[in-house]
Amino acid sequence: MELKSKCPTGPIEQQWQKHKAEMKLVNPANKRKYHIIIVGSGLAGGSAAATLGELGYNVSCFCYQDSARRAHSIAAQGGINASKNYQNDGDSTYRLFYDTVKGGDFRARESNVYRLAEVSTNIIDQCVAQGVPFAREYGGTLSNRSFGGAQVSRTFYARGQTGQQLLLGAYQALQRQVGLGQVKMYPRSEMIDLVVVDGRARGIITRDMVTGKIESHVGDAVILATGGYGNVFYLSTNAKGCNATAIWRAYRKGAGFANPCYTQIHPTCIPVSGDHQSKLTLMSESLRNDGRIWVPKKKGDTRKPDQIPEDERDYYLERKYPSYGNLAPRDISSRAAKQACDDGRGVGPGGLGVYLDFADSIKRLGKKVIEERYGNLFEMYERITDEDPYKVPMRIYPAIHYTMGGLWVDYNLMSTIPGLHVLGEANFSDHGANRLGASALMQGLADGYFVIPYTIADYLAQLKGPKIDTSHAEFKKAEAEANERIKRLLSIKGKRTVDSFHKQLGKVMWDKCGMARTDAGLREALALIPQIREEFWKNVTVLGSGDELNQSLEKAGRVADFLELGELLCRDALERDESCGGHFREEHQTEDGEALRNDEKFCHAAVWEFQGDGKPPKRNVEPLEFEFVHLQQRSYK
Amino acid sequence: MNLTLRVWRQKNRNDAGRFVTYEAPGISPDMSFLEMLDIVNERLIEKGEEPIAFDHDCREGICGMCGLVINGVAHGQRRATTTCQLHMRSFSDGNTIVIEPWRATAFPIIKDLVVDRSAFDRIVSAGGFISAPTGSAVDGNAILVPKDDAEMAMDAAACIGCAACVAACPNASAMLFVSAKVSHLGHLPQGQPERYDRVQKMIAQMDAEGFGACTNIGECEAACPKEIKLLNIGRMNRDFIRASTAAKG
Ligand SMILES: Cc1cc2nc3c(=O)[nH]c(=O)nc-3n(C[C@H](O)[C@H](O)[C@H](O)COP(=O)(O)OP(=O)(O)OC[C@H]3O[C@@H](n4cnc5c(N)ncnc54)[C@H](O)[C@@H]3O)c2cc1C
Numbered sequence A: 001m002e003l004k005s006k007c008p009t010g011p012i013e014q015q016w017q018k019h020k021a022e023m024k025l026v027n028p029a030n031k032r033k034y035h036i037i038i039v040g041s042g043l044a045g046g047s048a049a050a051t052l053g054e055l056g057y058n059v060s061c062f063c064y065q066d067s068a069r070r071a072h073s074i075a076a077q078g079g080i081n082a083s084k085n086y087q088n089d090g091d092s093t094y095r096l097f098y099d100t101v102k103g104g105d106f107r108a109r110e111s112n113v114y115r116l117a118e119v120s121t122n123i124i125d126q127c128v129a130q131g132v133p134f135a136r137e138y139g140g141t142l143s144n145r146s147f148g149g150a151q152v153s154r155t156f157y158a159r160g161q162t163g164q165q166l167l168l169g170a171y172q173a174l175q176r177q178v179g180l181g182q183v184k185m186y187p188r189s190e191m192i193d194l195v196v197v198d199g200r201a202r203g204i205i206t207r208d209m210v211t212g213k214i215e216s217h218v219g220d221a222v223i224l225a226t227g228g229y230g231n232v233f234y235l236s237t238n239a240k241g242c243n244a245t246a247i248w249r250a251y252r253k254g255a256g257f258a259n260p261c262y263t264q265i266h267p268t269c270i271p272v273s274g275d276h277q278s279k280l281t282l283m284s285e286s287l288r289n290d291g292r293i294w295v296p297k298k299k300g301d302t303r304k305p306d307q308i309p310e311d312e313r314d315y316y317l318e319r320k321y322p323s324y325g326n327l328a329p330r331d332i333s334s335r336a337a338k339q340a341c342d343d344g345r346g347v348g349p350g351g352l353g354v355y356l357d358f359a360d361s362i363k364r365l366g367k368k369v370i371e372e373r374y375g376n377l378f379e380m381y382e383r384i385t386d387e388d389p390y391k392v393p394m395r396i397y398p399a400i401h402y403t404m405g406g407l408w409v410d411y412n413l414m415s416t417i418p419g420l421h422v423l424g425e426a427n428f429s430d431h432g433a434n435r436l437g438a439s440a441l442m443q444g445l446a447d448g449y450f451v452i453p454y455t456i457a458d459y460l461a462q463l464k465g466p467k468i469d470t471s472h473a474e475f476k477k478a479e480a481e482a483n484e485r486i487k488r489l490l491s492i493k494g495k496r497t498v499d500s501f502h503k504q505l506g507k508v509m510w511d512k513c514g515m516a517r518t519d520a521g522l523r524e525a526l527a528l529i530p531q532i533r534e535e536f537w538k539n540v541t542v543l544g545s546g547d548e549l550n551q552s553l554e555k556a557g558r559v560a561d562f563l564e565l566g567e568l569l570c571r572d573a574l575e576r577d578e579s580c581g582g583h584f585r586e587e588h589q590t591e592d593g594e595a596l597r598n599d600e601k602f603c604h605a606a607v608w609e610f611q612g613d614g615k616p617p618k619r620n621v622e623p624l625e626f627e628f629v630h631l632q633q634r635s636y637k
Numbered sequence B: 001m002n003l004t005l006r007v008w009r010q011k012n013r014n015d016a017g018r019f020v021t022y023e024a025p026g027i028s029p030d031m032s033f034l035e036m037l038d039i040v041n042e043r044l045i046e047k048g049e050e051p052i053a054f055d056h057d058c059r060e061g062i063c064g065m066c067g068l069v070i071n072g073v074a075h076g077q078r079r080a081t082t083t084c085q086l087h088m089r090s091f092s093d094g095n096t097i098v099i100e101p102w103r104a105t106a107f108p109i110i111k112d113l114v115v116d117r118s119a120f121d122r123i124v125s126a127g128g129f130i131s132a133p134t135g136s137a138v139d140g141n142a143i144l145v146p147k148d149d150a151e152m153a154m155d156a157a158a159c160i161g162c163a164a165c166v167a168a169c170p171n172a173s174a175m176l177f178v179s180a181k182v183s184h185l186g187h188l189p190q191g192q193p194e195r196y197d198r199v200q201k202m203i204a205q206m207d208a209e210g211f212g213a214c215t216n217i218g219e220c221e222a223a224c225p226k227e228i229k230l231l232n233i234g235r236m237n238r239d240f241i242r243a244s245t246a247a248k249g
């Protein structure tokens, strides 16, 4: 597998400009002759579909929900970063770039990250023009808040519904193109395979989730913007339908999968309430602007929080990281919460929780201000837990939230399969081993609005060879395989439900490959997962038929893929014998329990190559070079 | 808790459909409504019966995918709550719960509790946007928006497109949904150039989709999980009248 990053050279501030000037263009009259397939309508896919439609390309866009507007980007709460420096607090493109590289624990490509920081300001302008109702100051200018891992205030927001508002902006732009006939939208359609012809991505196979029909779609290029794979852990902050099928099928067809073990655990989620739990709910990081995190100093302290006097509380983030305090990055805050709970000082049922307390802020700012900032989050919390966070501190615990790993892409966002581009959370590009808050929305929109429109033209302009259609043998073969797989799932008629397998896998993943990982634990997981997978294919039951709406069948296909991906994730975690960012190997930590990198051996992206069923995948590496930011031990003290 | 469910089952669009009764023993008050249905479905599958199909995704009240009529009320009794955010502690041991899909001519039933809401997307395609092609924007702070206007725009923009308003309305009108978008964009300076064109196009499409007319009953506002206000409808009507009179010259 050849891993050419295609990063431009020269001064980093000029690289993207230079690259843009050198890329080939498609002339306006020719654009309509190209057909682009986009899977995903979230911030990444939606913004790409709208923009490519505006440019005049012929676009087909797919999503599994009943409307493009429901992609999981809708659930993002806290905000989106941009180095506008509207606060005059010393922000700049360089600082955002630096914070992101450092936040990612020096495991991302410098050129990509710099470009991201550079276009971040265009994103805000674009969203304002679309009518995104960002929070404003009395003078009418845009407001900002702070997020973890930064000492400037650069996060733009729309109450606690930033993702919703940004997505509605992209969705409206997309629906406008649908109305104009530039984009054809296929909701309730699930991509179940990628079609590669003569080494190039030429189309996809989908299942119409209403009629069950297996369909082929052919195009000149394929874009996957299908989001993250956090649901491999079963319980996560992702939506129930979030899945890895699209990227996993692409991996099986030859796309390199980079750093699958880089998963992010978000420190502030509502703790699990019982076995019935179907998903976890995030409480936005923005709450850490005004909330203080603490646990009792004493082990096993069962007093009510208001009975615990100030000097018997341990505000452990403020204590350990005085300069960042409650805004320490996510990986660090999550581990600190785990340590407090492991130490027997956790609160709530089972001792798996820490307090996030707003009493001081309410005293200082008044309830009204807090309500204005976080009203909807407080309400959400109250609904789930039946406790009023204006009166009682919230109880929170870390949960799987985001996946930094994903399909490997070069600087042009193209995977190792020519013609297959990957955007948003589905790729591995910008966040290294840990993503900073409010940077995923930025990356999704950067990829879709401002990067892919340029880089895809460069690909299409050089495309040669005959047009093909869906009667091509590769399409027929992929259709037959898809039908065969569905038939197989329906014919097992075993004894266990799909969900029971998903939960079983999730438990192994969380226990052995969650917040802390060890050599022994990962080896156990690598022994267990194939067993679960084997039983799945013998003993799962999927009722109903393939030619109708069948939610069990949809789930079964996704879980079958998670059962393969889970294994790769653990394998990657085992091979990466260092700690970095969200990947914490207990064997490698500093004296005070921080992640200890091994730059000599692991300053690279690990890119996995599929070798066929039953054969171990091949690990390739893309070395990372740090020319502009010096490699150093991350410190937030 | 032990509950009895009466659930609408319908094989497909053409099937007549009927209520089926299920017993749901051992439900915890901490479960969400959808987690309760998950449990019922797991038990059905174990017995070899097809699970109940229902739409859902985010399960945190923001994607707008879920939507059930629970005991005759869209999203259930609790104010300002989506079905996925409703918890079983709102019910008591021994309750019978009747569960139905959204019912409206413009929303054909696909299966059981799943309906086709694509009419909403077509209304947005008709005009529910600001035309601002990528790359054409000026600096964000070049457009000043008074805080109050931004807040009012945001109040309307909070709509999640779940369509509870239509399900709750005796006329199956979509006026609250359409007016929320008209208000959101109409409150902002960026939305002014297309303001009157937008309202006309969206309303024309809404009529074409077969939604009913608004007769000021207010059930939509009561059912809305995001508390979108009826006054948006008044605002939309004013814009519509202004647009129509301007068009006539
Ligand atoms: C609760 C929550 C809060 C967050 N808050 C923030 C925040 O405040 N700031 C921030 O920067 N980031 C935040 N994030 C992260 C951020 O929201 C996501 O990383 C980002 O929105 C992902 O966008 P995307 O376009 O890549 O994918 P998504 O929005 O997940 O879209 C995926 C799309 O792909 C489609 N799809 C998936 N699989 C298939 C398939 N097989 N076939 C067809 N279609 C398919 C889906 O239908 C959907 O349209 C948050 C995430 C969560 C879960």
Ligand code: FES
Residues within 6 Å of the ligand: B055, B056, B057, B058, B059, B060, B061, B062, B063, B064, B065, B066, B067, B082, B083, B084, B085
């Ligand atoms: S499932 Fe998303 S709003 Fe209920």
